[in-house]
Each structure stands twice: as structure tokens, then as C-alpha cells.
Amino acid sequence: MNRTQSALFAFLAVYLSVASPLQAVERPNIILIMSDDMGFSDIGCYGGEVETPTLDALAAKGLKFTQFYNTGRCCPTRASLLTGLYPHQAGVGHMMNDKGLEGYRGELNQRCRTIAEVLKPAGYSTFMAGKWHVTPHIAPGSPRNNWPLQRGFDRFYGTIHGAGSFFDPNSLTRDNTQISPYADEEYQPETYYYTDAISDHAVRFIDEHQQSKSDDNPFFMYVAYTAAHWPMHALPEDIAKYKGRFDAGYEELRKERLARVIDLGLVAEDTQLSPGAREWDQVQNREWELRCMEVYAAMIDRMDQGIGKIVNSLKQNHQFDNTLIFFLQDNGGCAEGLGRSPRKNLTARAVTATLDPMPADELQTGMIPAQSRDGFPVIMGPGVMPGPADTYIAYGQGWANVSNTPFREYKHWVHEGGISTPLIISWPEQISSGGKLVREPSHLIDIMATCVDVARANYPQEVGGNKIHPLEGLSLLPVIEEQPLKREAIFWEHEGNRAIRVGDWKLVSKFKEPWELYNIKTDRIESHDLKKQNPELAMELEQRWDSWAVRANVLPLRPKKQ
Known part of the structure; x- marks a missing residue:
């Protein structure tokens, strides 16, 4: 090799190490964390009473968005988040039923790509833990073309369906195989609780990636919690933490939250409260109503504990500083009344099991189970204290109104209460002005665009003969770099x-x-x-x-x- 060839070789080596999209140099790991059915002001750093020290810490050294938007409903939000498109373009304009129109097929179509499908060719390992909910095919043996592994993910642990028991979730799946949590040889905690299982598998994927990788390829992980979606299920020690915390009732708590939201700079100082939904002095079964909110808070608390496990795993693996973390929510607080009326006249918990226990290897297939695995009928209605596996109750409109303080409406609607929720971004290596409030209006469609940008990935125009919709969102990288968006x-x-x-x-x-x-x-x-x-x-x-x-x-x- 002569001197000219040697110089050229050295130049190319340096150039490729910096410019090639297949190199991990300066490209971050990316983690999307999403909660379920929570309002604008539920977490601590957005004005809520729940203890969320992990999220608060991420926000304190990261960015907090004051005007971030979702779609107002769980499955359209997931379709939009995953694809960077409006949900109808991805085929999920409503729910998981086919209404015979391109925008309402009820599952992801072939004119969209998921973040995992785009980042994998760019050298990213791709993992998911949690709720999928973008296909109607949830039963064992059903078509899997829109299950996570068929849409770009290397590993998956979670539920294909959208809701279910936290102690015995339906459609629970590892990779492509549905499993019972009670016959799962790979994961047997002392007490199975789905939020913990999501967190523990997210940590497992991080640890295994770091231990097994042969090069410096980064990873993308999507962590989709079902907390705090109904049913109100939580662990006793978490519920106990919130005993008495909400005794002041709806109106007083909304006033307290508004004061904190204003003090945090999340809304203008002259912001008032939207109309209240329920009057606390008219509430019957007050202890039951309080218990609903105490369990709801416990569910959020346990999720934050799990996010803390993920953050600790990143730090132990020396990956935290160059990991881009998003925390967001799928819609506003949920005013649905599921489980707030008695079920089949069952209004009291049985002293002993009245049904045959389910075998450990039997799959749970019901969104609302008929019984707990140990043989107790699942009960609903006023007076049935939520929390245990044999209950199935939503927290109701009064508390959803508190969750969405100070906004109007709820999940389903596109007024601010239905679509405006937190976005926290953490990326220590790139965010120098920690704790900054971002007032730029932003949307779920921006997340995919941001991931493609920071991963230096190529977004395709056509795949398998199908023309792919162009991305609808804007990269948030300018915001991270303290520049305005041009929306x-x-x-x-x-x-x-x-x-x-x-x-x-x-x-x-x-x-x-x-x-x-x-x-x-x-x-x-x-x-x-x-x-x-x-x-x-x-x-x-x-x-x-x-x-x-x-x-x-x-x-x-x-x-x-x-």
C-alpha cells in the first residue's frame, strides 16, 4: 500500500466511524415509556399527589412539555406512536374492529412502518414489554402478522389485548407464544403483578442486550404499562401508602392541583378550573369512592417504582447518559363507569373459594375474568373495595375530573382533558438545561420522526410493493437543542x-x-x-x-x- 492509498484508507475509516448509520457512535439507546388512562396532573412533577420520584427526577434533569398531545384513546394512540402517522393512516381510526374502510380496519396496515421496523435496519436491537393493542387477533393460533415480532421487535413480553386483570392478564405472550403467568418457567415472582412483570422484563432485555452484544449497537425499547387503566388492581403495601390522602374530595383536590400546576408553570397564572363533574358532599359510599382513588394512586406509584428499576439498570450498565427516554400517556383520565354497578348480584367477597381453581397452565382469555385463579368470583359495584384480583372496578368520572385538572372532558373526546397529557424527555448527554419547560405544541406523530432522526435511520418509501405513508410528525431534536419547531x-x-x-x-x-x-x-x-x-x-x-x-x-x- 503506497502513501496515497494509506492516507485514503485512514480518511475513509474516520469518515465511516462518524457518518455511517450502522455505527453506534453518538447514537443513543431509545426507550419509549407509556402509561395508560392517566390525566394531565396525576404524576408529581405535573401537580399530582402520587409519589413519582423516578419520573420527577427525569423531569428535573430533562424536559417537561406543557402542550403535548395524544389521540384521546388507547389503540389509536398506540398506532400513531408506533408509526409516526395519524391513526387512520395506520388503519386504526377507532378500535379493534373492521368497519370496512381503509382508516378503520382495526389493525396496523402495510402502508405504515413501526419504529422497530425502521430502526432495526439501522443496527438497533428492538425490544418491547407491555400492552400491544393494535390488532384484533389476540387468541392463540390467530394470525400473527401484526404481533410485535412480525412488526420489527426482536423480543416481546406483554399482552396483545388492551385490558385485563393485573394479577392474571389475558393474552399474555412471550415473543410469539401465549403463556399463563402461573406456568411460566422463566418468570416466577412471589406475587405476580403485571406492572412489575413489565418492568422486570424491560430490565431483563437491557441486561441481556449489554451482556450478549458483540459490538456497540444501541437498542430501542417500547415499555407500555397498563397502569392505571381499569380494573383498579394494586398491591396492599402500595394502597396503604395513600390511605386518607384524598379525603378532601373532588373539588378541594382540584383546587390544590390547580395551584400546584400554576406554581410549576405548566399553565398560565390566571388559569381557572373547568366545570366540576361531581359534588363531593353528594357522594354516597364515600369510603368506596376514596378506595378507588387510593388504588389508582397505588397503581401509578408501582409503575414509577418499575421505571426506577429500568433507570437503575441503565446506570449499572453505564448506558443512562446516552439513552433517550420518553415518558408519555395514551389519553386523558378515563370517566368510564365499568364495574361500578353490581355483577350478577355479586356484591360481597366470598369468605372461601366457591369455584374450582384454574389450573396453573390454563390461559386467561377474558378481559373481565369470571373468577380469580384461586376460585373466587370476580365482583363489582359500590361497596366492593377495589384492589384484589377478585374485583374489577373503574375509578369513575369524579376522579377522572381530578386527574384531568384543570381541563375539560376525558378520554374519548378531543378537548384538552382527553388529549393533553405529560411528555418528559431525558437524555443527559444532550440536554444541558435540565428542568426546562417546553411550550411548543407537540404530538405523538413527532416521536417516530425524532427516533428516525437521532438513530440516523432511513425511513422507507416502499416496502414489499406497498407505498409507505410519509411521516406526519416533526423531529423534536430542535427542541432538545433549544430551537423552535416549524409546525x-x-x-x-x-x-x-x-x-x-x-x-x-x-x-x-x-x-x-x-x-x-x-x-x-x-x-x-x-x-x-x-x-x-x-x-x-x-x-x-x-x-x-x-x-x-x-x-x-x-x-x-x-x-x-x-
Whole structure:
């Protein structure tokens, strides 16, 4: 080799080590952590009463977004998060049922790619622990083309379905095989609790990746908790921590939260409370209502403990500083009343088991089990204290109103209470202004764009003869680098509820109701409709929404009851 060839070889070696997308130099590990059915102000660093020291610490040294948006419902949010598209473009405009239209097929289509499918060719190992919920095929032996391993993940532990018991989850799956937690040779804790199982498997994937990798390839991991979705199931020691914490009732707790939210700078100082949903002095079965919120808080607390395990694993493996962590939520607090009425006249817990115990290897197939595994009937309704495996209860509208403080509405709707929830970003190597509030409006569609950007991955235009929808979101890397985003608009539709956000203006409506126009900068709780004062602006935004709805496979609308 002559001197010229030697110099050229040295130059290429240096260039490839810096520029090649297959090199791990400066590329971070990426972890998406998502909770389920929680409101804007539930976690500590967003004004809540629940102890969330891990999330608080990530926020204190990372970024906290004040105007981050989801889709208002669990499965459309998961489709949007995974693909960087609006949910209808990915085929999940509503739930897991096929309504015969491209935007409402009820499962991921072949015109989208998941983050895992895009990052794997860029050299990332890909893992998932938790709730999948983007396919209707949940039974053993059903088609698996849209299960995690078929959509880009190397390893998976979690549930294919969207909800179920925390002590005996249905559709529990390791990789491609459904399992019973009580006959699982690989994981046998003293007490099986799904939140812990998700956390423990996330830690396992990190540890195994670090121990087995032969090069410096980074990893991508999606951790999708079911906390704090109904049923209200939690461990006794966690419930005990919150005894008496919520005794002041809905109205007083909302006032306390609003004061903290304002003090934290998350909303303007003159923000008021949206209308209350329930009056505490009218509540019957008060001890039962309090127990519902105590269990809800315990579920969040246990999730934060699990996130702490993940963070500790990163630190022990010397990976924390160069790991980009997102924490977000799939929708606002849930006002659904499931389990708040008696089931088959069963209103009291049996003293002894009245049914045959389930064999250890029997799969749990019911979203709402008929019985606990040890033979107790699953009971519901006022007076049935939630928490144990033989109960199945949601925490109700009054507490959901507290969770969404100070906003209007809940999960299902696209007013702020349904779609505005926390986003925390941690990346110690890149974020120097820890604790900064980010006021840029952002959306789930931005997460995939950010992952592709920081991973230096190639987003495909076509796969297997299928044209892939272009990404809809913006990379948040400029925000991390303290630069503004150049966003034109954000759009929503769910169950006929519609919205568009352009700058500070938001046009929003419930299904079959007139459009409303709000200036979100001055009226975050959406209390002063300015449509009559700004008819031309309202018309312009409505036309933009209509154009998007055609382009994004939203029309014709498929409301809930249709």
C-alpha cells in the first residue's frame, strides 16, 4: 500500500466511524415509556399527589412539555406512536374492529412502518414489554402478522389485548407464544403483578442486550404499562401508602392541583378550573369512592417504582447518559363507569373459594375474568373495595375530573382533558438545561420522526410493493437543542369528535355538535368560544380540517355507536 492509498484508507475509516448509520457512535439507546388512562396532573412533577420520584427526577434533569398531545384513546394512540402517522393512516381510526374502510380496519396496515421496523435496519436491537393493542387477533393460533415480532421487535413480553386483570392478564405472550403467568418457567415472582412483570422484563432485555452484544449497537425499547387503566388492581403495601390522602374530595383536590400546576408553570397564572363533574358532599359510599382513588394512586406509584428499576439498570450498565427516554400517556383520565354497578348480584367477597381453581397452565382469555385463579368470583359495584384480583372496578368520572385538572372532558373526546397529557424527555448527554419547560405544541406523530432522526435511520418509501405513508410528525431534536419547531397544524378525530390546532388557535367539536374556537394561549380550559368573533378564522380552520380528513382516511366518520 503506497502513501496515497494509506492516507485514503485512514480518511475513509474516520469518515465511516462518524457518518455511517450502522455505527453506534453518538447514537443513543431509545426507550419509549407509556402509561395508560392517566390525566394531565396525576404524576408529581405535573401537580399530582402520587409519589413519582423516578419520573420527577427525569423531569428535573430533562424536559417537561406543557402542550403535548395524544389521540384521546388507547389503540389509536398506540398506532400513531408506533408509526409516526395519524391513526387512520395506520388503519386504526377507532378500535379493534373492521368497519370496512381503509382508516378503520382495526389493525396496523402495510402502508405504515413501526419504529422497530425502521430502526432495526439501522443496527438497533428492538425490544418491547407491555400492552400491544393494535390488532384484533389476540387468541392463540390467530394470525400473527401484526404481533410485535412480525412488526420489527426482536423480543416481546406483554399482552396483545388492551385490558385485563393485573394479577392474571389475558393474552399474555412471550415473543410469539401465549403463556399463563402461573406456568411460566422463566418468570416466577412471589406475587405476580403485571406492572412489575413489565418492568422486570424491560430490565431483563437491557441486561441481556449489554451482556450478549458483540459490538456497540444501541437498542430501542417500547415499555407500555397498563397502569392505571381499569380494573383498579394494586398491591396492599402500595394502597396503604395513600390511605386518607384524598379525603378532601373532588373539588378541594382540584383546587390544590390547580395551584400546584400554576406554581410549576405548566399553565398560565390566571388559569381557572373547568366545570366540576361531581359534588363531593353528594357522594354516597364515600369510603368506596376514596378506595378507588387510593388504588389508582397505588397503581401509578408501582409503575414509577418499575421505571426506577429500568433507570437503575441503565446506570449499572453505564448506558443512562446516552439513552433517550420518553415518558408519555395514551389519553386523558378515563370517566368510564365499568364495574361500578353490581355483577350478577355479586356484591360481597366470598369468605372461601366457591369455584374450582384454574389450573396453573390454563390461559386467561377474558378481559373481565369470571373468577380469580384461586376460585373466587370476580365482583363489582359500590361497596366492593377495589384492589384484589377478585374485583374489577373503574375509578369513575369524579376522579377522572381530578386527574384531568384543570381541563375539560376525558378520554374519548378531543378537548384538552382527553388529549393533553405529560411528555418528559431525558437524555443527559444532550440536554444541558435540565428542568426546562417546553411550550411548543407537540404530538405523538413527532416521536417516530425524532427516533428516525437521532438513530440516523432511513425511513422507507416502499416496502414489499406497498407505498409507505410519509411521516406526519416533526423531529423534536430542535427542541432538545433549544430551537423552535416549524409546525403548521395538528389534527384530531375520534368517534366523530374533531379538532385542529394552528398556532394558539384550536377549533374543536363533539360529534354532531357545532365547532368551537378557542385561543389556547389565553384559555387553556376552553371556556370562551370565540367563533362568533372570528368567523373567517373558524371557516379557514374548518376547511383545513376537511382537507386533512380526506387525505388522512378519516372520512366518512365512524362514530362510536355506528
